Amino acid sequence: MKKLIFISLLVIGLTACKNNKETKIGQETTEEAQKSIEEQIAVAHGLNNFDAVEEIRFTFNVKVQDSLRTSRAWTWKPKTNEIRLTQGDISQTYTKTNNISEDDKDIDQKFINDSYWLLFPYQMVWSDATISEEKTGTAPISKKEMNYLEVSYKNEGGYTPGDTYVVYYNDDLLLEEWIYKSADGKREMPTTWEDFEDFQGLKIAKSHKSPDGSFELFFTGIEVR
Incomplete structure (x- = not known):
């Protein structure tokens, strides 16, 4: 029993x-x-692990026709927003706040540009952007049918107001390509998102190339602590 x-x-x-x-x-x-589709994309790239990050180091590089045009090394402490730029033999440090001093605007503009390339999927959630509904269309480089979103910024404020980014992503919600469109409509640049690597749970694309490969923006020295 x-x-x-x-x-x-x-x-x-x-x-x-x-x-x-x-x-x-x-x-x-x-x-x-x-979750909204942009939140799902950010999470797929590791957004939920970002709160544990104490420090990120990365070097932003731009190569045109096999010639290295730009190389900037950054150290960013997200919890305090202390940022250091090293370019050649010169280092600059500032703390990012809502009111950037005139002396720090040049370095701040560079940091925003470089960190957006590094972590744009998170910026779709963090920044004050207008996100379109999910659409389907032909990706600009691979010519594959993919889902995409249009991420647009206001026509005022910021360093490049009115810019738009059209992001194409796969079934795993990882970005594969995007198109940058300037506010004045005079500039449009498609590039890939490739060579992904996991850094302490952050999935980062280390390379972005133009359709003909003549332009490459890539990251080296990435460390996440």
Whole structure:
């Protein structure tokens, strides 16, 4: 009799565990579905791991026709927003605030540009951008049918007001290509998002190339602590 009671309790316990597990999975699925598409893309690139980051180091490089035109090394402490730029033999440090001094605007503009390339999927959530509904179309470089979003910025404020980015992403919600469009419509530049690597849970594309490969923007020396 005791043996039958024990087996019955064991079956009930296992059933309860299974139901709890299924409920938890169901809740997680529902929560994920409730996120906007830009939030889902940011999470796919590791946004949920960013709060644990104490420091990021990276070098932003631009190569045109096999000639290195730009190389800037950055150290960023997100929790304090202390930022250091090293370019050649010169280093500059500033703390990013809502009111940037005139003396710091040049370095701040460079940091925003370089860090946007590094972590743009997060900026889709962090920044004050207007995000379109999800659409489907032909990607500019691979010519594949892909989902895409248009990320647009206001015509005032910031260093490049009115710019738009059209981001194309795969079924895993990782960016594969994008098109940068200037506010005045005079400049349009498509590049790839490739050579992804996981840095402490942050999925970062280390290389961005133009359709003919004559332009490459790439990152080296990435460290996440």
